[in-house]
């Protein structure tokens with residue numbers, strides 16, 4: 026019996042069928058019963074690029090699922106099932122692969138997500154984990170709906186995720202996104218994977234608007250290297266969203282989330298993101314949005 030089948034068998038035991046996943050691991054494909062509009066996302070993390078080689082494998086597995094749950098949250102979707110493609114460095118051994126899946130399934134249980142299928146393989150090279158998550162929503166929140174005059178709000182605090190290790194342990198804001206959509210009409214939303222400045226730029230570009238961020242309002246995470254880190258560090262996995270001013274006032278007066286909610290700026294006409302200091306002077310930052318490059 027190969028290690029691959031051992032792994033699948035142990036996962037199959039952990040992932041029992043339920044009403045939303047009448048057929049999970051063990052057949053040629055899974056069958057899902059989705060109540061709502063299906064939302065699908067896929068994200069891959071690779072050793073050396075998204076996590077250092079010495080990262081504990083359970084945290085590798087956790088992160089591979091968590092980044093997808095964060096994308097689900099950013100659409101205001103509730104995740105239902107996860108599919109995992111695992112390519113493991115064979116020199117690491119079976120226990121390493123098992124530990125990756127252990128970290129992943131633990132987070133899946135916390136978020137009531139069924140591990141419904143996937144594939145595993147080994148090779149002589151770095152480990153990578155590719156996770157697809159299927160969820161549902163009543164009405165998705167896209168990046169495209171921000172309007173001039175909207176307020177920009179962010180959950181949690183920003184910066185220093187990589188040095189603090191929070192990029193491995195962050196809580197995906199799934200429940201928070203649900204609480205926010207229940208409380209207000211969110212015009213546009215994105216999760217912060219590449220830093221506030223870069224991701225705010227993406228939201229603005231998608232919506233065809235501009236944004237002004239207020240430097241002194243940005244919630245800087247404990248241990249983050251100041252405002253610059255809060256604006257440009259990646260992997261915060263907090264939510265940035267645009268709402269009408271009246272909704273912003275209401276949300277801030279009685280926040281439906283307990284992770285913190287801060288108004289960081291406002292949407293305007295035009296294009297681009299400007300950060301202003303307390304006196305209204307524009308500050309300049311190099312956007313740190315990380316783009317993966319191909320060798321030419």
Ligand SMILES: [Mg+2]
Pocket residue numbers: 095096099215216218
């Ligand atoms: Mg995203």
